[in-house]
Amino acid sequence: MVRNGKQYNKINRIPLISSATVIISHIESPSSFFVQPKNHITDDLILREPSELPLMPLSSEMTNDSLLGYYCMAPLEDLLVDDEIVRQYGRARIIDVNFSLVEVRYIDEGKTEWVDPICLAEMPENFYYHPWQTIHCCLGGISPTGFLLESNPEQESRGWTETDADHFRQVVNRFPLFKVVSIQGTNISNDNSRVNIVELYGLENSFSVSQRILETDIVTFFRTQVRPLSWSDSDVEQVREKFGNLFKKHSVENPKIDVSDLLVLERLYTAPIKILEIDVAGLFSAEFFQTVIYSPLYNASMFPIPAGPINHQPTTVIDPRFEDFPLRWTSDERKAPNRKTIPKSSMDTDGFGVIYSSSDFQVPNMDCKYFRENGYYSDSGVVTFHILSARLNTPYEFYGIPLRNHNPENKEVLPTREAFRQMITERKELAAELEAFYSLSKNRYQFKIKDILSGFNGGIRFYGIYICSQLDRRSQFGRYQRVEIIAVDPKEGLMLRFLDSGGTIEAVNITDVYQIASKHCTIAAMALQLCWQGVRDEDMMFWVKSDFHPFTLKAFRQKFFTDGPVQLTLLENHDRKKCRYGKERPIVYEMWNVCFCTNIELSPTLTKEPNLFKVLNFDGQIVESRLVNDPDAP
Numbered sequence: 001m002v003r004n005g006k007q008y009n010k011i012n013r014i015p016l017i018s019s020a021t022v023i024i025s026h027i028e029s030p031s032s033f034f035v036q037p038k039n040h041i042t043d044d045l046i047l048r049e050p051s052e053l054p055l056m057p058l059s060s061e062m063t064n065d066s067l068l069g070y071y072c073m074a075p076l077e078d079l080l081v082d083d084e085i086v087r088q089y090g091r092a093r094i095i096d097v098n099f100s101l102v103e104v105r106y107i108d109e110g111k112t113e114w115v116d117p118i119c120l121a122e123m124p125e126n127f128y129y130h131p132w133q134t135i136h137c138c139l140g141g142i143s144p145t146g147f148l149l150e151s152n153p154e155q156e157s158r159g160w161t162e163t164d165a166d167h168f169r170q171v172v173n174r175f176p177l178f179k180v181v182s183i184q185g186t187n188i189s190n191d192n193s194r195v196n197i198v199e200l201y202g203l204e205n206s207f208s209v210s211q212r213i214l215e216t217d218i219v220t221f222f223r224t225q226v227r228p229l230s231w232s233d234s235d236v237e238q239v240r241e242k243f244g245n246l247f248k249k250h251s252v253e254n255p256k257i258d259v260s261d262l263l264v265l266e267r268l269y270t271a272p273i274k275i276l277e278i279d280v281a282g283l284f285s286a287e288f289f290q291t292v293i294y295s296p297l298y299n300a301s302m303f304p305i306p307a308g309p310i311n312h313q314p315t316t317v318i319d320p321r322f323e324d325f326p327l328r329w330t331s332d333e334r335k336a337p338n339r340k341t342i343p344k345s346s347m348d349t350d351g352f353g354v355i356y357s358s359s360d361f362q363v364p365n366m367d368c369k370y371f372r373e374n375g376y377y378s379d380s381g382v383v384t385f386h387i388l389s390a391r392l393n394t395p396y397e398f399y400g401i402p403l404r405n406h407n408p409e410n411k412e413v414l415p416t417r418e419a420f421r422q423m424i425t426e427r428k429e430l431a432a433e434l435e436a437f438y439s440l441s442k443n444r445y446q447f448k449i450k451d452i453l454s455g456f457n458g459g460i461r462f463y464g465i466y467i468c469s470q471l472d473r474r475s476q477f478g479r480y481q482r483v484e485i486i487a488v489d490p491k492e493g494l495m496l497r498f499l500d501s502g503g504t505i506e507a508v509n510i511t512d513v514y515q516i517a518s519k520h521c522t523i524a525a526m527a528l529q530l531c532w533q534g535v536r537d538e539d540m541m542f543w544v545k546s547d548f549h550p551f552t553l554k555a556f557r558q559k560f561f562t563d564g565p566v567q568l569t570l571l572e573n574h575d576r577k578k579c580r581y582g583k584e585r586p587i588v589y590e591m592w593n594v595c596f597c598t599n600i601e602l603s604p605t606l607t608k609e610p611n612l613f614k615v616l617n618f619d620g621q622i623v624e625s626r627l628v629n630d631p632d633a634p
Contacts, residue, residue: 005128005509011071011091011107012131013192019181021203025134026110029160029308030142030168030284030292032195034110034134035180041467041479042108042133047073047089047124050330052441055089056122057325064097071128073121074104074113075321087326089121098313108133114314115322126511130467139168140183140197141297142281143306145290159307164291171284175202179277185301197300201277360518363463363484363499365593366402366528368572375408382567382601386420388527389562391502394548395532395627396634397588399502401427402528403565416565427500427526431478438465438480438514445515452488456581461592463521465514466496466505477501482516482525484593487585495585502527506585531589533571533596535613536633539625546587546634549625552616556627559615564603571596589634 004010014037022035036042047055058072074092078085095112096103102117146158172178181199285294297303317323364370376383385400392398403419406412414422437443444465452462462485473481477500486504487495494508537548548556579590588594600612609615616627 003507006123006125009069009071011093011128014131014133014135015192016135016137016180016182016196016198019179020135022135022178022180023176024172024178027165027169027172029165029306030139031160031306032308033137033139033168035137035178036108036133037135038177039479040108040133041130042090045091045108045127045130045133046076047121048079049087049326052331053124054331055326055329058117058120058122062117067094067102067117068097070094071107071123072104073123074106074115075119075326076106078321087329091123091127092120094120096313101314101317103313110134110136113319113322114317116317116324119322119325121325126509129509129512135180136193136195137180137198137200138195138303138305139200139281139284140300140303141295142284143293143295145293160309162309164288165309167288167291168284171280171287172202175278175280177203178280179203183297183300183303185299195305197297197303197305200280202280202283203277361463361516361521362461363482363521364524366524367593367595368570370524371402371570373408375404375406375411376402378405378567382569384416384419384565384567385528385530386423387560387562387566388502389560391527392557392560392562393503394553394588395535395556396546398530398532398560399527400530400566400568401502401526420565423526427477430500430523430526434465434480434482434520435478437517437520443517447485447510447513447515449488449490449510452485453582456488459580461581463499463516464496465516465520466498466508467512467514473498473501482520483513485513486581486591487583488581489583497529497591498527499525500527502529525593529588529591529594530568531594531596531634532598532600534598534629534631534633535627536630537625538628542625543630543633546589551624552627555616555618559607560600560612561602561606564606566603567601568597569599571598 004012020035021038023038023040025034025036027033047053055073058067058070062070071091071093073089076088076090078087080086090106091108092104092106094102094117095105098114100116101114102120103112103114104120105112144158144160144164179201180196181201183197183199185197281294285292371377371383378384384403384405386403387398387400401423403416403423404414405419406414447462447464455462464483464485465480466483468477468479468481481501482499483496484499485494486497487506489495492507494510494513495504495506496508496513497504536543537552539549539552542549542552578592579586589596602610602612604610607615613627613629618626
């Protein structure tokens with residue numbers, strides 16, 4: 001992602017890499033609609049009266065050129081709370097300027113409004129560090145009838161009308177949730193502001209097929225449930241063969257299904273379906289086949305996006321909220337976290353402290369002693385891990401979650417499946433606890449950089465809570481995640497290590513990290529940073545830099561099969577010095593709470609050779625580089 005923040009007038013966007021479960025927040029046309037991730041944080045990015053932060057108007061010296069593209073806060077609909085009207089402002093961006101009016105796009109909802117710029121306010125600085133909570137999408141393969149007709153290229157192609165958009169909304173409104181799947185193209189781009197061409201599937205909750213069929217017709221059913229979705233003569237023949245006499249009874253002229261047909265369908269679908277993915281493009285084209293054309297799309301770069309309905313620019317503001325800056329907006333500074341209000345003791349009633357060196361605010365190290373006392377070692381002296389495939393950085397830095405071998409109280413051995421289930425349950429329970437506690441503003445206290453740097457100089461380690469904006473991390477372990485601060489740069493921000501989901505992140509704004517309550521420091525980190533001791537790259541040019549040849553790294557990530565349990569032989573004592581954290585990124589194997597292993601055994605069900613070193617040593621093969629043994633590495 002590019003640099004973001006107020007000084008750059010940049011707010012990052014959530015990239016759609018493959019697929020996501022979403023809510024549709026705004027529809028302009030089938031070729032332009034906005035979705036929100038299921039676990040979006042839009043509500044946390046709204047200023048409501050009385051707000052923690054003051055509402056400051058835009059500078060009167062801003063010109064039309066400087067307004068275009070500027071991020072700001074714009075009025076939202078008023079709320080009615082306990083019979084009182086509550087005014088609120090949401091994040092927006094100015095996307096058009098027309099003399100005395102500007103058009104703003106609400107970046108967390110997707111909708112647009114024409115407003116008088118005098119009603120707009122400055123965006124709080126910490127709001128810049130949370131990405132857009134919407135993803136701009138286009139339904140791939142769907143076009144209005146008459147769009148780019150090959151039979152008559154001179155005829156002006158038709159774009160979407162407002163009627164088409166209403167029809168699309170009718171289809172979409174049937175589903176509470178959706179899955180969007182990105183359609184990849186041959187034109188690769190890292191521009192996340194471009195519209196994403198997607199497949200869209202409506203997600204329905206538990207139901208029986210018979211209940212759904214009663215509400216639809218045979219044509220719609222076969223178009224949305226039978227592949228391929230294109231409605232050609234050959235496809236009809238395939239459907240006839242599959243469904244036999246049932247389809248012969250029905251046609252476009254006689255589409256309805258009677259109750260007797262349900263018995264046939266129940267035999268085809270005997271088990272109740274918990275979640276069914278309904279292809280929205282197929283459903284839309286089936287129900288409005290006279291105005292919509294659907295052709296399955298396999299290359300997004302080959303799809304010309306149809307234009308949306310024409311929107312006429314207004315000359316006056318209709319809604320009074322958009323006419324003027326709100327009068328007598330009240331801000332309650334008591335709601336904002338204030339460091340000075342924290343008691344001058346190591347702990348207050350909520351378990352927050354300013355004496356960070358206290359053991360109350362230090363997360364226990366997960367080392368060999370911890371593994372032995374808590375039932376992780378097997379009789380053969382190894383520890384089984386679930387290795388995180390997304391965090392396979394190098395042989396000197398990868399992350400895994402240990403699985404218990406036996407109950408530490410009665411020594412009863414746990415099957416691997418049961419140990420894995422216990423691990424998942426523990427992670428979910430902790431994530432729910434963090435979400436319930438830190439979602440309350442009264443439980444969020446910010447750090448100060450000078451306090452962290454001062455503590456680093458004294459050898460103190462700092463732990464905190466990070467508001468996670470990365471969609472993949474949030475989907476795994478929730479919005480509020482435990483972290484350790486491992487570097488501080490007053491200009492670039494913080495570098496963090498995730499205690500429970502593994503990996504690190506750089507350039508984090510300090511406003512996104514809060515103090516951790518003492519009660520959340522009693523649990524050891526669930527994802528452990530691991531280092532493979534005794535191996536190095538054969539190429540000395542890389543070894544002198546404690547690095548690895550690109551070929552070796554690629555092989556390490558491809559051959560390290562993480563789908564099954566991995567057994568590690570841990571090094572009991574390692575005299576590698578521990579670094580003191582500061583402004584620079586620490587060397588990965590000199591960081592605190594890194595566990596060194598000397599042997600890695602993969603699941604024998606996944607590979608012929610479970611010993612990972614033998615695999616990456618490529619014995620007898622001519623390769624660009626390989627792993628070799630070296631007792632002094634690292």
